[in-house]
Amino acid sequence: MSVPLNIDQLRHRPPRVLALGSHRGSIQSILDFDTLVGHKQPSIAAIIATGRRSERYFFGGREVLIPVYPEPQDLPVEVVQDTGLILNVLSGRRAVSMAIAAMEALPQIQGGMAFAERMPERLALDLRIAADLHQVWLIGAASIGLLIPGALKLGPIGGTESRQLIENQLFAPGTVAVLSVSGGITNELIHQVIASGHLVSFAASIGGEHWPLSSPAELMLAAEADPATQAIVYTGELGGTDEHEVAALVKSGRITKPVIAYIAGRAADLFPEPPQFGHAGAIATVAGESAEAKTAVLRDAGVQAPATFREFLAAIHQLPGRVSEPPAAPASADQLLHSRRPSLLATTVSRDRADGSVEIAGRNLLELASTESFAVIILMTWLGRSSISPELEAVADFILRLSIDHGPYQSAVINTMVAARAGQNLTASLASGLLTIGPRFGGAVNAAAATWLAGVRADQPASTLVENYAAQRQYIAGIGHRKYNLHQPDPRVAEILRHTEPLESRPFTDFALAVADTTTRKRANLILNIDGAIAAVLLDLLHAREGLSIEQLQRLIEVEFFNAFFILSRSVGLIAHYFDQVRIDEGLLRLGPDDVAFIEP
Numbered sequence: 001m002s003v004p005l006n007i008d009q010l011r012h013r014p015p016r017v018l019a020l021g022s023h024r025g026s027i028q029s030i031l032d033f034d035t036l037v038g039h040k041q042p043s044i045a046a047i048i049a050t051g052r053r054s055e056r057y058f059f060g061g062r063e064v065l066i067p068v069y070p071e072p073q074d075l076p077v078e079v080v081q082d083t084g085l086i087l088n089v090l091s092g093r094r095a096v097s098m099a100i101a102a103m104e105a106l107p108q109i110q111g112g113m114a115f116a117e118r119m120p121e122r123l124a125l126d127l128r129i130a131a132d133l134h135q136v137w138l139i140g141a142a143s144i145g146l147l148i149p150g151a152l153k154l155g156p157i158g159g160t161e162s163r164q165l166i167e168n169q170l171f172a173p174g175t176v177a178v179l180s181v182s183g184g185i186t187n188e189l190i191h192q193v194i195a196s197g198h199l200v201s202f203a204a205s206i207g208g209e210h211w212p213l214s215s216p217a218e219l220m221l222a223a224e225a226d227p228a229t230q231a232i233v234y235t236g237e238l239g240g241t242d243e244h245e246v247a248a249l250v251k252s253g254r255i256t257k258p259v260i261a262y263i264a265g266r267a268a269d270l271f272p273e274p275p276q277f278g279h280a281g282a283i284a285t286v287a288g289e290s291a292e293a294k295t296a297v298l299r300d301a302g303v304q305a306p307a308t309f310r311e312f313l314a315a316i317h318q319l320p321g322r323v324s325e326p327p328a329a330p331a332s333a334d335q336l337l338h339s340r341r342p343s344l345l346a347t348t349v350s351r352d353r354a355d356g357s358v359e360i361a362g363r364n365l366l367e368l369a370s371t372e373s374f375a376v377i378i379l380m381t382w383l384g385r386s387s388i389s390p391e392l393e394a395v396a397d398f399i400l401r402l403s404i405d406h407g408p409y410q411s412a413v414i415n416t417m418v419a420a421r422a423g424q425n426l427t428a429s430l431a432s433g434l435l436t437i438g439p440r441f442g443g444a445v446n447a448a449a450a451t452w453l454a455g456v457r458a459d460q461p462a463s464t465l466v467e468n469y470a471a472q473r474q475y476i477a478g479i480g481h482r483k484y485n486l487h488q489p490d491p492r493v494a495e496i497l498r499h500t501e502p503l504e505s506r507p508f509t510d511f512a513l514a515v516a517d518t519t520t521r522k523r524a525n526l527i528l529n530i531d532g533a534i535a536a537v538l539l540d541l542l543h544a545r546e547g548l549s550i551e552q553l554q555r556l557i558e559v560e561f562f563n564a565f566f567i568l569s570r571s572v573g574l575i576a577h578y579f580d581q582v583r584i585d586e587g588l589l590r591l592g593p594d595d596v597a598f599i600e601p
Helices: 007-011 024-037 077-082 092-105 121-133 162-167 183-195 216-225 242-252 266-270 291-301 309-317 333-337 365-371 374-383 390-402 411-421 426-434 444-457 462-471 491-500 507-519 530-544 550-558 561-584
Strands: 017-020 044-048 054-059 062-069 085-088 111-114 137-139 146-148 152-154 176-180 200-205 231-237 259-264 350-352 358-360
Touching (some): 007 146, 007 200, 007 216, 017 024, 017 092, 024 085, 024 152, 092 121, 162 333, 176 216, 200 216, 242 259, 242 291, 259 309, 390 491, 444 550, 491 507, 491 530
Parallel strands (some): 044 062, 231 259
Antiparallel strands (some): 146 152, 146 200, 350 358
16 A cells, blocks of 8 residues: 555545446445435436436435446546545456546545455556555555545445444444454454443454455554544454465554454364365464464564454453443434335436425426526526526527527428428427428537547647548538628528637637638538537536536437427427418418429339
8 A cells, every 4th residue: 555544635535436337236235325414415326337427326315316427538527626536346457447547537546445256366456556646545456445433435345235234323433443354254344342231433344355456454443543433343364475474563563453263263273284165365374474473473562362262252342442332323314224126217407395395306396487598497407407698598598599480491390380280280290390300401500510529629720620531431510501601691690609709718619710701612501500600509518617527428319419409499490480380371281383393104
């Protein structure tokens, strides 16, 4: 461990944890611990996994969504800057590569744990080297984590059931440190310390691998440095020389707090050949690694090291500092003991309150309708935010007004008119028009946003993008117009672009204009059109004013967020054409022979 584990520092810093892998039992137990100790928000900031974009958990009595990202480099800026711990519940080789990727991605990282068993020794060494390089402490492998009662739960340590957390009084900080190479024994020792009338200052599961990422000696020193810890309870096992290092620390005076230690594995002496016990490191290949030899070394250094587990538990009961009466569980414990059934569906858009009021994006609908514009309410629901910047509001409102209608000649309007004249109702006629919106009509805004984002993300020269499209004989979405050209520009484009002028940086607008500058040298009508302008301006304002990362913008493109403005606004125009056709009432549209050309097969 290149950086000492500072228990007291962790005790006084709100935890923010990145989970590497999805392990529902561990994550839910951490959130239950958060509730029990009064944390205002879940300590799990995000999960690295595949297959979905969020996972639903309980935080107290309510359900919350924890965001999921494929790789650490996909994390948004706020998670990257705020996260200091990793919960690594991945297996084997992936546990190592992902942990190293997380250390590289998180500048504020302090430490973490590794749950995986049987981690290849070469990879464990690679992980240890990476931790030293990034000045990070790690516990594991084959560890169930680190626990600081009242402050931090990192892993399934202490139990995964809420009742275990309450019965073991993990909401109340104490004075006895619990250290063990075995995960199961770690939890048992926590229970035994509580049963003896003491409280736990912190507990760490070292893991039973040949080369632990943090040795028993290093964790003993962490306990020695912790001002809350008054005594140390430790269990080890045959194999290795870790206890020799602990004994040397006690003899030299670097560990002064009382230590009670039990070394398991005396039964190995009954076999003619050294047997392999459950953990990878639990095999004594030389005399000094036997349970009997390590117990003797600890005793010689002054450590209380009983020969049997029964005597070990009795010694724990004799420790000073017993509490006169168990601490009362906080009121939040009731929420954890009640049956919690996951809801069928989850939403962040709206809800009915118990008093009958309605909330939109977490704000009272009546208040919103009285104080905010329609554009703000739309953006709040679409982006899942409780507030919107004035600049984004202004351009969204302008886009929505501008896109209501652009003449009766488009396919969506024609389909709506035909359906209305056929006697269809408003819903059917509107749907007939909306169903024509796609790649060839109305879908260009989203396609243009994807082009501008890809170009800026790759730091690609505009000329290169144009040549690549030309070589593939593809049109560039957001470029070109049948009516307008370089000499007769589209007046709507200039009005849209005006909304980015106050920005200190507008990379997407600048890139789109650079592409248009290249294409208009080839042909005058290959200008930046209204779709391309809307896409560029929305990207810049979402990035600069709403703080959306490149990855978040990419997700908006994937769900066709940018096309939504056209669809919503044009729906108003289609409804208008429906009403218009009903008023005119010309009856069913019939085509004559002159309206359809028959082509010989």
